[in-house]
Amino acid sequence: MANRTIPRLLQTPAVVLLLFWMLVPLSMTLFFSFIRYVLNNLRRPEWTSPSIENWRGFGNYQYVWNQDSFWLAIQNSILIVTSILFLTVILGVAIAVLINRSFPGLGIVRVLLISPFFVMPAVNAVLWINMILDPVLGLQGIAVNGINEIIAGLRSAPVVGGFFSLWPEFEPISFRATQTSAYAVIMMVTWQWTPFAVLIFMTSLQSEDQQQKEAATLDGAGRWNQFRFLTLPHLGRPIAIVVMIQAIFHLSLYAEIEIVSRGNGNKNLPYYIGELVNNNIGAASATGIFAVILANIVAIFLLRMVGKTLME
Amino acid sequence: MGRIVLEKVTKKFGEVEVIPPLDLTIEDGEFAVFVGPSGCGKSTLLRLIAGLEEVTSGEVKIDDATVTEVPPSKRGLAMVFQSYALYPHMTVRKNIAFPLRMEKMPQSEIDAKVDMAAKSLNLTDYLDRKPGQLSGGQRQRVAIGRAIVRQPEAFLFDEPLSNLDAALRVGMRLEISELHQRLETTMIYVTHDQVEAMTMADKIVVLQAGVIEQVGSPLELYERPQNRFVAGFIGSPKMNLIEGEAAKKRGAQTMGMRPEHIAVSTEAGEFKGTVGVAEHLGSDTFLHVHIDGIEEHVTVRQRGNVNFKYGDTVYLTPEEANVHKFGADGLRID
Numbered sequence: 210m211a212n213r214t215i216p217r218l219l220q221t222p223a224v225v226l227l228l229f230w231m232l233v234p235l236s237m238t239l240f241f242s243f244i245r246y247v248l249n250n251l252r253r254p255e256w257t258s259p260s261i262e263n264w265r266g267f268g269n270y271q272y273v274w275n276q277d278s279f280w281l282a283i284q285n286s287i288l289i290v291t292s293i294l295f296l297t298v299i300l301g302v303a304i305a306v307l308i309n310r311s312f313p314g315l316g317i318v319r320v321l322l323i324s325p326f327f328v329m330p331a332v333n334a335v336l337w338i339n340m341i342l343d344p345v346l347g348l349q350g351i352a353v354n355g356i357n358e359i360i361a362g363l364r365s366a367p368v369v370g371g372f373f374s375l376w377p378e379f380e381p382i383s384f385r386a387t388q389t390s391a392y393a394v395i396m397m398v399t400w401q402w403t404p405f406a407v408l409i410f411m412t413s414l415q416s417e418d419q420q421q422k423e424a425a426t427l428d429g430a431g432r433w434n435q436f437r438f439l440t441l442p443h444l445g446r447p448i449a450i451v452v453m454i455q456a457i458f459h460l461s462l463y464a465e466i467e468i469v470s471r472g473n474g475n476k477n478l479p480y481y482i483g484e485l486v487n488n489n490i491g492a493a494s495a496t497g498i499f500a501v502i503l504a505n506i507v508a509i510f511l512l513r514m515v516g517k518t519l520m521e
Numbered sequence: 522m523g524r525i526v527l528e529k530v531t532k533k534f535g536e537v538e539v540i541p542p543l544d545l546t547i548e549d550g551e552f553a554v555f556v557g558p559s560g561c562g563k564s565t566l567l568r569l570i571a572g573l574e575e576v577t578s579g580e581v582k583i584d585d586a587t588v589t590e591v592p593p594s595k596r597g598l599a600m601v602f603q604s605y606a607l608y609p610h611m612t613v614r615k616n617i618a619f620p621l622r623m624e625k626m627p628q629s630e631i632d633a634k635v636d637m638a639a640k641s642l643n644l645t646d647y648l649d650r651k652p653g654q655l656s657g658g659q660r661q662r663v664a665i666g667r668a669i670v671r672q673p674e675a676f677l678f679d680e681p682l683s684n685l686d687a688a689l690r691v692g693m694r695l696e697i698s699e700l701h702q703r704l705e706t707t708m709i710y711v712t713h714d715q716v717e718a719m720t721m722a723d724k725i726v727v728l729q730a731g732v733i734e735q736v737g738s739p740l741e742l743y744e745r746p747q748n749r750f751v752a753g754f755i756g757s758p759k760m761n762l763i764e765g766e767a768a769k770k771r772g773a774q775t776m777g778m779r780p781e782h783i784a785v786s787t788e789a790g791e792f793k794g795t796v797g798v799a800e801h802l803g804s805d806t807f808l809h810v811h812i813d814g815i816e817e818h819v820t821v822r823q824r825g826n827v828n829f830k831y832g833d834t835v836y837l838t839p840e841e842a843n844v845h846k847f848g849a850d851g852l853r854i855d
């Protein structure tokens with residue numbers, strides 16, 4: 210036993226540091242979530258300092274639970290995260306399979322594909338919302354304008370004119386509106402994170418056994434069946450990894466939401482917490498604990514689903 | 522039916538011609554074995570027949586129908602790979618059922634066929650396991666099961682036993698031979714194992730650098746090798762090939778003697794030499810004899826146990842009727 214003591218002693222600083230690193234913030238959050246703690250209250254100045262005297266029990270949780278905006282934020286979080294996961298996994302698999310062969314310019318294509326991942330989230334959001342999605346100045350506005358002009362031109366054309374005069378004028382979509390800002394966030398994050406999925410799937414595809422595919426060819430499996438029964442199960446684990454990592458990252462999206470609409474309509478949980486923190490630390494902490502629980506549920510649920518459907 | 526004919530088949534990888542024009546016929550129901558040194562094109566030839574590689578020129582025919590342009594899945598052949606190539610995410614049952622499922626056969630029929638194949642290969646207890654949970658021999662049997670459910674025109678085996686240990690190899694060798702007797706389907710079998718080739722084959726095809734050196738039954742190849750290469754390649758231990766004075770005396774460039782066709786004496790004989798290593802196998806003893814003026818040692822087979830040991834002087838005399846003679850071009854002289 211004695212010879213185990215020294216390694217244990219040597220490990221201790223790291224373990225203790227890690228414990229503090231995680232435990233201190235978590236227990237502070239837990240503590241704040243059970244007391245009344247606000248930054249600013251003229252009538253009840255005693256609430257402005259964190260103290261056990263202000264114990265509120267589950268009051269903060271109850272307060273948050275009864276807010277409609279809390280449930281909207283949860284809905285929005287789930288919508289955004291699941292859409293992004295769905296899109297990145299599908300696009301990632303498709304692109305990885307497409308470029309998993311040799312063709313001239315392969316190296317450049319791969320570098321280009323990976324590059325969105327190196328753009329900072331805030332920059333990504335600013336670029337998308339102003340230069341691409343803007344209804345007037347962005348690519349979207351220009352494209353919609355162009356299409357409208359072409360149609361207008363075709364209306365006076367001899368044969369097809371009658372057909373095109375039935376077409377309506379297209380309206381560009383404003384992605385800063387309450388109803389649409391979540392889609393803008395989904396688009397820009399998908400664009401940014403698809404490379405991550407492609408990268409992971411590509412490495413996995415390269416380790417796929419070619420002889421299995423030859424055997425499948427002889428067994429009468431066409432390309433689709435080979436993909437369905439060999440490649441997709443082979444990608445099961447990497448897909449689970451991509452889903453897991455992205456779920457963790459995207460549950461805490463903030464910059465994109467701030468830049469697109471300042472949380473107008475499409476607050477997600479972190480943004481909602483951010484707003485509460487402006488004054489009500491207790492309620493914000495309670496929401497934080499809800500977020501932790503939600504993250505765990507989402508992770509477990511998604512992993513199960515991916516595992517079941519792919520591994521047969 | 523499964524008569525396979527190759528007509529003037531060639532294969533190039535880029536500029537390298539791996540198979541120069543080659544003709545070969547494998548009769549229906551025959552067990553043909555391809556042997557040859559590593560890199561001589563055995564696998565390539567098999568893959569050309571299977572359709573996994575396209576021929577550069579020439580034609581492949583199965584039952585008189587040209588299949589050169591036919592995709593692999595439509596050729597009606599089944600292949601067993603050296604690495605088994607089982608589908609790792611499927612159970613044994615699904616692995617075996619896979620080709621039938623691809624044919625869109627009704628499920629009840631699939632189940633019946635899979636059960637029958639599993640029974641004949643002793644796999645019934647493992648049907649619900651994944652390949653990763655099986656031993657090497659069991660995996661090999663699953664691969665064979667996957668091949669037989671389709672009732673193919675012919676089976677192609679590419680060194681199927683080389684990943685197994687020696688004892689298992691003997692067992693599987695017998696199983697495959699039995700399978701061939703039972704199914705009476707054409708089989709083409711690639712190996713570099715002498716014993717597998719000699720014991721299993723109806724017909725052995727000896728290849729060197731993509732060229733067929735000789736085709737024939739195992740005994741034909743053993744008793745009448747057509748050239749030096751086949752003589753040295755077929756048989757274990759190898760035939761003793763001697764050049765120089767002794768060969769010239771018999772009107773040949775090279776003379777060959779099988780180890781069992783050499784008489785040993787302690788008093789007199791054609792060659793005088795000293796015993797190097799004596800390998801006692803119980804039933805036989807192999808003497809490695811060093812003869813002056815001959816670079817490689819000569820191997821001699823003696824029945825039972827003989828009392829020669831390192832350094833003993835012995836005299837060797839070949840049985841004249843069984844001496845193989847080869848000319849300067851390497852071809853047999855009769």
Ligand SMILES: Nc1ncnc2c1ncn2[C@@H]1O[C@H](COP(=O)(O)OP(=O)(O)OP(=O)(O)O)[C@@H](O)[C@H]1O
Pocket residue numbers: 534539557558559560561562563564565566713
């Ligand atoms: N895809 C390929 N591209 C280029 N050359 C190849 C390719 N496949 C095989 N070759 C070459 O063709 C020759 C024959 O290869 P093949 O695999 O048929 O040999 P083999 O007789 O099966 O050898 P072994 O006993 O080692 O399996 C080799 O020289 C090999 O380098």
Ligand SMILES: [Mg+2]
Pocket residue numbers: 563564565
């Ligand atoms: Mg080979």
